[in-house]
Amino acid sequence: MRAWKLDDFGFDNLHLYDDVPVPVPGPGEILVKVAAAALNYRDKALVEGIYAPEKMPKGLIPVADFAGSVAALGEGVTKFAVGDRVTSHFYLDWIDGPWRESYTDRQTGGPLDGGLAEYAVLTEAAAMSTPAHLSDEGAATLPIAALTPWFAMREYGDIGIGDTVLVQGTGGVSVFATQIATALGARVIGTSSSDDKLKRIRELGATDTINYRTTPDWAAAALELTGGEGVDMVIDVVGGTGLTDSVRAVKGSGMVAVVGFLDGQTSPLDLMSVIWRQARVQGIAVGHVRAFERLLRFVGEHRIRPVVDSVFDLEDAREAYERLNQGPFGKVVIKIA
Structure with a gap:
């Protein structure tokens, strides 16, 4: 063969x-x-x-x-x-x-x-x-790309109607995360450095988008979009130095689902942000x-x-x-x- x-x-x-x-x-x-x-x-x-x-x-x-x-x-x-x-x-x-x-x-x-x-x-x-x-x-x-966000949202989390999920990027995991969260009834905030990709992610269900190139403090923008409360979950595909920003973006007792390491496999995480928010930083290795x-x-029922x-x-x-x-x-x- x-x-x-x-x-x-x-x-x-x-x-x-x-x-x-x-x-x-x-x-x-x-x-x-x-x-x-x-x-x-x-x-x-x-x-x-x-x-x-x-x-x-x-x-x-x-x-x-x-x-x-x-x-x-x-x-x-x-x-x-x-x-x-x-x-x-x-x-x-x-x-x-x-x-x-x-x-x-x-x-x-x-x-x-x-x-x-x-x-x-x-x-x-x-x-x-x-x-x-x-x-x-x-x-x-x-x-991998679909099961990873599903495992975060439905096994470690309980994402559904009324919840807000922030999804980083527009690669395979991120696009599936948007589709799945939308089908679960959640609000989705998408991030990208490309306005064209943000337009496409809106077509898949994202209700709000942030261009992190023109808005470098995207965590602050996410807080503003949620009335200062923060999101229920961040699907973090980047890792590295940006992990603290993901923690800043979640609400009290919210979850950062760490699924990738595009920015590196180690992180200088600000522990005080984790402690004050009582945030959960959860590693996800598929499911x-x-x-x-x-x-x-679920994919069959929702025709994803x-x-x-x-x-x-x-x-x-x-x-x-x-x-x-x-x-x-x-x-x-x-x-x-």
């Missing part, structure tokens, strides 16, 4: 091979004929060697999120039949309950092989039935299978359609990563078959 493999860290070491053996599903596993894979910032950081490099084997097939159809069944599989459409889940073993360190050893797209190939293996438990209204290209965008099942039902910025062929995967680096509106997808 054709597959991209990361022979060492760095994009110069990411190569497309034509003769990679097709994996064989073991007991409780399924072989997926991959139709599409979707990029996340994690996938870029992994290639660059800044995402858990100590866990990543040489020769890894990257990209965590993918969708396709069942090509073969391992022994004992009863959940699916050959031909069923399926979507991957990021963690093979996190079915429900609290997160455990051991789950990081069984993640698709690193340390385990991912979906940038014509075939991939999933456990039966970590494969989800694809929503009927979505194409494979649309479904491939869901596992478990039970939450993904709930999300997929992923926003796909661009689609690339398998042989053009490098260009897809470059598009991700440029800051797409929504998701970058790679068509496999």
Whole structure:
């Protein structure tokens, strides 16, 4: 089969091979004929060697999120039949309950092989039935980018009618956060440095927007938009030095859901802001299978359609990563078959 493999860290070491053996599903596993894979910032950081490099084997097939159809069944599989459409889940073993360190050893797209190939293996438990209204290209965008904000809003939080969510940026997670929060009945404040992207995020449901380039103190602007009270939740995809601003923007006992690290993996957080607001700074590392099942039902019921910025062929995967680096509106997808 054709597959991209990361022979060492760095994009110069990411190569497309034509003769990679097709994996064989073991007991409780399924072989997926991959139709599409979707990029996340994690996938870029992994290639660059800044995402858990100590866990990543040489020769890894990257990209965590993918969708396709069942090509073969391992022994004992009863959940699916050959031909069923399926979507991957990021963690093979996190079915429900609290997160455990051991789950990081069984993640698709690193340390385990991912979906940038014509075939991939999933456990039966970590494969989800694809929503009927979505194409494979649309479904491939869901596992990380949609489940992450859903897990923040509905597992760690209880966002609904009357609540306000501030969403940073207009990448994959941020666009899904806007769509999901809007469908939950919440007010959404979107931020971006681009007025054009802010216009588009309004079309997806954001009621208010802040251009942080022309309004650098966006936290103060968020407070003004909420009558000085603050927002119930910030979906923080930036991290780094801006984390204190996210805390400033939340109301008393509000939550900052830390889901990304675009500005860096460390932060000089002002603890007094956290203490005075009694704010909750909650790390989000995607979510478990039970939450993904709930999300997929919600996506189906509300007919949420992923926003796909661009689609690339398998042989053009490098260009897809470059598009991700440029800051797409929504998701970058790679068509496999």
